[in-house]
Amino acid sequence: MNNLAVNAAPLNVKLTEGIYDIKDLKLMENTTYNIQNTSAGINLMIRMDGQQEVMESHRLLENSPKYTIGPFRYVDKIVLLGPGTVTITE
Template structure:
């Protein structure tokens, strides 16, 4: 009986450790254009960063509120590090300018 319990315990331990899956969020990549929060699949009141992975092209990100006032303007150099953006509200709109691919994470 002790052997059976020991074997079952080892089997259960092994089966629980094998099935672990790590979940990593996919970065969101967008090019030049006009976007809303829904278009970018961004959540309200969440901290995001934006990064330009293009090696030779500079980009520009403009964040506007519902009154069309600029809330944040970021000039993103080529191959930049992650730049933090302000906490977002649901009515914000985004303008991405330049032949870039910006990554939101």
């Protein structure tokens, strides 16, 4: 009998203004995540599909609560606008 130990680190992705591919962020398809503005400044998060249609958006006030985003497909993109940092967690 073989014992296999797998240590899974909790997801904690910090992002600043930019355009991000879901696949490059190593987020899983068909999974929802939490997004939170962890800085002093207002940020806008836009999720677009492979056809560049807006699927969802959130205006994240400074030090915002967590919002559920997704589920994603690998062709989706996240667009972040604003001066602060947002954190994506499971």
